Amino acid sequence: MTADPQVLVVLPTLGDRLDSFKLTLASVQQQREHIGVTLVVVAPSSAIEARELATQSGALVVDDPKEGISEAINRGLRARTTEQYYAWIGDDDLFRPRGLGKLHAILESAPASVLAFGGCDYIDPDGRTITVSNAGWLATFLLAWGPDLIPHPGTMVRLDALEAIGGFDRSLKYAMDLDAFLKLRAHGNFSWTRESVSAFRWHPDSLTVANRRGSSQESELVKRRHLPPALRPISFLWQYPIRWASGYAAGRVSARARAL
16 A cells, blocks of 8 residues: 555554564554555553564554553554544454455545444454444444443544544543543544454453453443533433443353353
């Protein structure tokens, strides 16, 4: 792909998952066969091997500010030059073949949309698919009060809109993507495809899996502050059932992973 980069992909890493990190880098490289991509890897200076691997893959490496995951992503966003779209990938996640190209095509054909998302395969540490999240329109309906079914690694956002909301809230550790999605609603529509465009690796040390309680509580706080003031005092009426349902769903995914 020789065209000017159209997509800015931000990949934060601590450099402690080198085997999966190599697979992630390869999945980004594969996207470049179909669309112009600028990969920005945000890593601490101590992650020497990870930084070398990133450089070998043609990535721009920037220092982790050590102020949390949200600020790490923001640091990657500041590397923007001519790119029009943002995508994120974790250091143990994958883009599916042509995944970024599919999301890009959706946004190019829908000027009123600021965000496009696709299906996300949940995979075990060996890469086997456990289940698939492809809620489509239901994800946008539930976003403000239900579970967040828009997968961050399967999302593409117009960078102008993301900059207009100030990037990601640096005070948030788990629900920074949910907060950004809720803010972006004021800037345009959300579009979607049920096709899988990414894969999220489900394993015990994933941030949101290992810290399910903290993630749930932070998500509830974010959703509450985006509700109309009159509804905030009664938000517990649906938050507790949703917390239970989310925990149950996570347990089912873990059980399927163990069965594999």
